[in-house]
Amino acid sequence: xxxxxxxLEDLDPVAFIKTQVQELKDTxxxxxxxxxxxxxxxxxxxxxxxxxxxxxxxxxxFIENGIMRTGEPQAIVAAFTRLGVRxxxxxxxxxxxxxxxxxxxxxxxxxxxxxxxxxTIFGPLVKRSGARFLLQGTNYTDVEETVAGxxxxxxxxxxxxxxxxxxxxxxxxEPVIQLxxxxxxxxxxxxGLPKAIFERPPFPGPALAARxxxxxxxxxxxxVRAATRIVEEELARSGAFQYLAILxxxxxxxxxxxxxxFGHQIEVRCWESTDAITGTPTHLSWPVLERLAxxxxxxxxxxxxxxxxxxxxxxxxxxAV
Amino acid sequence: xxxxxxxLEDLDPVAFIKTQVQELKDTxxxxxxxxxxxxxxxxxxxxxxxxxxxxxxxxxxFIENGIMRTGEPQAIVAAFTRLGVRxxxxxxxxxxxxxxxxxxxxxxxxxxxxxxxxxTIFGPLVKRSGARFLLQGTNYTDVEETVAGxxxxxxxxxxxxxxxxxxxxxxxxEPVIQLxxxxxxxxxxxxGLPKAIFERPPFPGPALAARxxxxxxxxxxxxVRAATRIVEEELARSGAFQYLAILxxxxxxxxxxxxxxFGHQIEVRCWESTDAITGTPTHLSWPVLERLAxxxxxxxxxxxxxxxxxxxxxxxxxxAV
Numbered sequence: 001x002x003x004x005x006x007x008l009e010d011l012d013p014v015a016f017i018k019t020q021v022q023e024l025k026d027t028x029x030x031x032x033x034x035x036x037x038x039x040x041x042x043x044x045x046x047x048x049x050x051x052x053x054x055x056x057x058x059x060x061x062f063i064e065n066g067i068m069r070t071g072e073p074q075a076i077v078a079a080f081t082r083l084g085v086r087x088x089x090x091x092x093x094x095x096x097x098x099x100x101x102x103x104x105x106x107x108x109x110x111x112x113x114x115x116x117x118x119x120t121i122f123g124p125l126v127k128r129s130g131a132r133f134l135l136q137g138t139n140y141t142d143v144e145e146t147v148a149g150x151x152x153x154x155x156x157x158x159x160x161x162x163x164x165x166x167x168x169x170x171x172x173x174e175p176v177i178q179l180x181x182x183x184x185x186x187x188x189x190x191x192g193l194p195k196a197i198f199e200r201p202p203f204p205g206p207a208l209a210a211r212x213x214x215x216x217x218x219x220x221x222x223x224v225r226a227a228t229r230i231v232e233e234e235l236a237r238s239g240a241f242q243y244l245a246i247l248x249x250x251x252x253x254x255x256x257x258x259x260x261x262f263g264h265q266i267e268v269r270c271w272e273s274t275d276a277i278t279g280t281p282t283h284l285s286w287p288v289l290e291r292l293a294x295x296x297x298x299x300x301x302x303x304x305x306x307x308x309x310x311x312x313x314x315x316x317x318x319x320a321v
Numbered sequence: 322x323x324x325x326x327x328x329l330e331d332l333d334p335v336a337f338i339k340t341q342v343q344e345l346k347d348t349x350x351x352x353x354x355x356x357x358x359x360x361x362x363x364x365x366x367x368x369x370x371x372x373x374x375x376x377x378x379x380x381x382x383f384i385e386n387g388i389m390r391t392g393e394p395q396a397i398v399a400a401f402t403r404l405g406v407r408x409x410x411x412x413x414x415x416x417x418x419x420x421x422x423x424x425x426x427x428x429x430x431x432x433x434x435x436x437x438x439x440x441t442i443f444g445p446l447v448k449r450s451g452a453r454f455l456l457q458g459t460n461y462t463d464v465e466e467t468v469a470g471x472x473x474x475x476x477x478x479x480x481x482x483x484x485x486x487x488x489x490x491x492x493x494x495e496p497v498i499q500l501x502x503x504x505x506x507x508x509x510x511x512x513g514l515p516k517a518i519f520e521r522p523p524f525p526g527p528a529l530a531a532r533x534x535x536x537x538x539x540x541x542x543x544x545v546r547a548a549t550r551i552v553e554e555e556l557a558r559s560g561a562f563q564y565l566a567i568l569x570x571x572x573x574x575x576x577x578x579x580x581x582x583f584g585h586q587i588e589v590r591c592w593e594s595t596d597a598i599t600g601t602p603t604h605l606s607w608p609v610l611e612r613l614a615x616x617x618x619x620x621x622x623x624x625x626x627x628x629x630x631x632x633x634x635x636x637x638x639x640x641a642v
Contacts, residue, residue, distance in 0.1 A: 106574065106583070148579050148580075213571045213572075213573070214571070248569070248571050249570075249571050250534045250535070250569050250570050250571045251534075252534070252637075252638075252641040252642070253427065253638045253640065253641060253642060254635070254636045254637055254638060255634065255635045255636060255637075255638050256635065256636055258469050259469075260638075261636070262427070263636075267628055268631075280611075281610075281611075283607045286604045289602075289631045290601075290602075290631065290633070292631065293602075293631040293632040293633065294633070297632060297636045297637075304632070304636045304637060305630065305632050305636075305637050305641070306630070306631055306632045307588055307628035307629060307630045307631060307632075308628060308629050308631050309626065309627070309628045310589075310610045310611065310613065310614040310627055310628060310629050311614040311618060311625070311626050311627045311628075312611070312614065312615070313576065314575070314576045314577065315575045315576060315577055315582075315584075315618045315625045315626075316573075316575055316576070316618075316625060316626045317573075317574045317575060317576050317581075319574065320573040320574060320626070321573070321574060
């Protein structure tokens with residue numbers, strides 16, 4: 001089936017919401033649906049659409065995988081609670097770190113996270129829920145990148161360990177698949193989501209694991225989490241499309257109290273983009289760049305060096321891993 | 322012996338040259354001296370002082386170690402030939418790459434380069450030359466950093482494999498040891514060295530091997546050499562103290578012709594400093610930063626990402642390795 005993009009100039013958020021809510025009602029009927037809420041704008045909008053259509057017949061889960069940012073799981077669950085949406089927080093940190101142990105290859109890392117998420121955790125949740133419908137936040141850029149071979153094909157049911165032949169009747173519903181990110185944000189605003197969510201910069205699934213080059217351990221995630229917090233605090237008002245901190249595996253020489261210290265390097269990226277397909281580094285001012293370097297090398301243990309990425313996408317990508 | 326610094330305000334380059342030349346004449350007498358010319362301002366000034374004092378009784382060697390920049394050995398030898406100084410070019414590339422094979426630790430890398438330079442190559446040259454005097458470009462900052470434990474102690478004779486007890490009569494002469502870099506440059510200018518040499522940004526001994534994180538192979542050196550050439554072309558007019566390109570071992574994801582490419586990252590550093598003891602990143606303009614990234618990712622094979630270091634020294638150091 002060819003998916004038709006709804007361009008921004010053709011998008012009426014209120015009408016879009018009405019259509020999608022009605023479609024979800026018609027499709028799910030008296031049944032129940034599940035959604036994995038990540039706190040990103042796509043899954044947040046889909047959760048709200050599902051909630052409007054199905055009320056308590058939507059079961060929303062937030063999977064705490066141990067590679068989230070400071071206070072993130074609690075903040076997301078609280079925000080949805082305030083909107084009247086009950087979200088179940090599933091603590092799966094130990095399972096994720098066990099699956100990631102010893103893996104340094106980026107593709108194997110993503111695969112371990114995907115497998116743990118779908119097969120080990122979410123698959124069994126879906127089965128136990130008795131729901132036949134899965135809500136998924138796929139957007140139009142995901143579709144394009146999958147077609148182009150940049151993202152891997154997501155056969156969600158197969159990834160959940162659900163045999164689509166045996167389990168006839170399972171359906172994946174993707175209410176925002178015709179929109180790009182900016183459109184999804186407009187719908188999020190119209191749905192009454194807090195600004196922190198509908199304007200939230202992208203933070204992809206592999207989360208902080210994708211911000212660590214090399215092995216993903218609780219200690220290394222803690223390092224990049226601390227750097228991420230500083231980058232987000234300092235760049236929140238930059239108006240940039242996305243900003244991130246990356247912990248390198250390479251060690252570099254530094255100097256502390258007059259003595260040589262072989263330490264860590266954090267790479268900061270901050271992107272101007274409208275669609276994530278192309279992007280350019282934000283022209284941050286020198287006071288901002290120097291404050292970032294100063295804070296990160298002072299507040300994050302073991303970090304002696306900070307760089308800023310100056311490459312456009314392409315040939316760079318938004319994330320490093 | 323306590324070494325007394327000659328501060329800039331107390332430095333008269335012409336008088337300094339006269340004093341040092343006379344001292345070299347008095348010390349060496351009818352003997353001969355050797356010097357290893359690297360093309361850096363310190364060894365260039367020392368070579369010129371030695372030439373003024375000793376004429377053809379100074380034997381100058383340029384050791385081509387395979388980790389120099391594009392065209393560097395030929396350019397340095399030609400510049401000194403024009404000044405009437407005969408320099409012997411020693412091709413030792415194979416010996417250095419053999420010694421560096423399989424080494425990734427920065428300290429072991431430096432050690433392999435130092436050992437190969439002194440024990441394998443320069444030591445035998447000194448012995449064959451029959452000279453009892455070695456000219457060395459040690460400056461006042463080297464002394465301070467050795468005292469502070471940042472640089473390792475250089476017992477030059479021991480490193481040459483010369484037993485100082487048996488070989489009584491060997492002497493190391495360090496004519497610029499009382500000067501910092503700026504003073505050495507002023508003396509270089511007064512000696513009639515070309516501007517490209519007396520204003521040359523520092524380029525330490527481990528050369529491009531110190532610009533490669535991880536294994537030093539001819540291929541990896543070729544990558545960082547190509548990036549270095551671009552950085553030097555683009556930043557020559559920046560007026561900065563020092564600028565460099567570093568090849569990381571970490572791979573990052575890039576995208577070429579719509580397909581994912583797991584490629585290399587080059588880190589650019591450019592320093593404002595007067596003494597190399599402290600430094601801050603040069604506030605390069607965005608057009609310059611973007612042109613660097615564009616040229617490096619376009620002209621250097623396999624590079625998909627370029628960063629700019631934004632950290633002050635300390636806690637960074639000038640070089641990464």
